[in-house]
Amino acid sequence: xxxxxxxxxxxxxxxxxxxxxxxxxxxxxxxxxxxxxxxxxxxxxxxxxxxxxxxxxxxxxxxxxxxxxxxxxxxxxxxxxxxxxxxxxxxxxxxxxxxxxxxxx
Numbered sequence: 099x100x101x102x103x104x105x106x107x108x109x110x111x112x113x114x115x116x117x118x119x120x121x122x123x124x125x126x127x128x129x130x131x132x133x134x135x136x137x138x139x140x141x142x143x144x145x146x147x148x149x150x151x152x153x154x155x156x157x158x159x160x161x162x163x164x165x166x167x168x169x170x171x172x173x174x175x176x177x178x179x180x181x182x183x184x185x186x187x188x189x190x191x192x193x194x195x196x197x198x199x200x201x202x203x
Contacts, residue, residue, distance in 0.1 A: 143193035
């Protein structure tokens with residue numbers, strides 16, 4: 099539904115939807131913390147991937163940015179933290195790759 103909004107409102111909608119997910123991932127993967135439960139991280143990454151996958155706004159050719167590019171840019175430090183904490187968990191890495199895959203698609 100949010101893909102039908104004007105681009106500037108899509109950015110705000112994505113921020114509103116993604117911020118709680120990114121905040122929780124940041125808490126789980128903070129430096130100095132023990133490895134977080136992979137199942138919770140995977141669920142959060144699945145939700146981020148779904149946001150990226152289903153966001154297909156009509157972005158004009160002259161636009162300076164794409165809403166998903168903004169989301170990926172904001173999420174990148176958090177995604178790096180997930181990688182640092184769960185690099186040996188193949189399921190978590192698969193979910194992380196899905197977020198990136200659907201963001202750049």
